[in-house]
Amino acid sequence: MLLVLSEEHKEHLGFLSEVDSAVVGEFGRIAVEFLKKGSNPKIYEGAARKLNVSSESVQHGVEGLMYLLTESSKLMISEVDFQDSVLVLGFSEELNALLLQLYLENRKEVRQILSKLAPSLPHYHNLEWRLDVQLASRALRHQVKPTVTLKLHLEDGAKRSARVLQTDPATLQHLIDELERALAELKSSHCRRILRNIK
């Protein structure tokens, strides 16, 4: 599957052929850093001064690289497809190889960053438990009621939350049985067939 680059995008990336491959390498590193930690406009000015070009060109070049990386990583395009897509830009072979390496080295991490943007529910982080025996309450004395207190830790993006819950021994066993059934389902032949064939 080929990447389709817009005219504007091609123009922005065109800047890269005017500079040294070492500079392109540096831009690549900056692009990945920006993807991981957010962009920092001051870097553009420093680089623009050193290269004696407008900071806007530098910005376009880096952002063009960032977009190239995210699009290729999102689609998980193969090496061959990436090379063919980049051919359109008319870069030197050295530059093409550099871009390919940048893509291959960083695509796993870029995909991880992108997947955090996708809609999701809070996910399981940890479970703590405690066994108690209730002896009395305001309404009734002389009790012997075993209970299990649970603390369910959930994570939603950067937010961590903990819910305190309670259950009784019989329900605990029922929960275990039900969730074990869920786990067993993944090993069923139906699921295995689907997982094997949709790749």
Added chain:
Amino acid sequence: MELSESVMKGLQTLADPTVFDQKSFTIFTEVAFDSLVSPRGESVLGHPELKHIDQTTLKHCHTAATTFILEGVKQNADKSTISSCLEDAKFLNERVDTFYNSFQKNKRKLESLLSSIDTCPPHVTDAEWRLEYCIKNSHVHKVNQPSYLISLNTERAGASSEINFSCTMEQLQDLVGKMKDAAKSLERATQS
């Protein structure tokens, strides 16, 4: 067992044969216990067999009797405690016996009713699950990962609610493993 003056007065009125004859007393006792155990039962007020008794007095006695019953269940009072309280309220032996028999009959049900009045964290009643295979989303294509969506049904003071969360297979295994640890500890605790 400590009882308030109002409760004692109510019980004394109930003991009085000029207010409650034997038949009315028996019916009253039955209806009083019934009103606690099955809330949709017949009400003491407006009961056809008790219409001849003044309604205000009836209401007072009913409150006194039910308070006494609940206090007895709460404290797990034995026969001698119940009997001595009733005798203090001038109950005749026959009435003490009638009352105590009903008390014994309904004690179990009343105990479970009282034990369900509880402040506690939301009580988990069930777990529902869904197994999905994510193919792609708007940000990443070719995800190809299975994931579980778990929904824990909880109840608190009659109101039910849900906790929804997702997890991978490894995370679900971790969750089930920890629950099994808790269950094993429970078993060991009950055996020792």
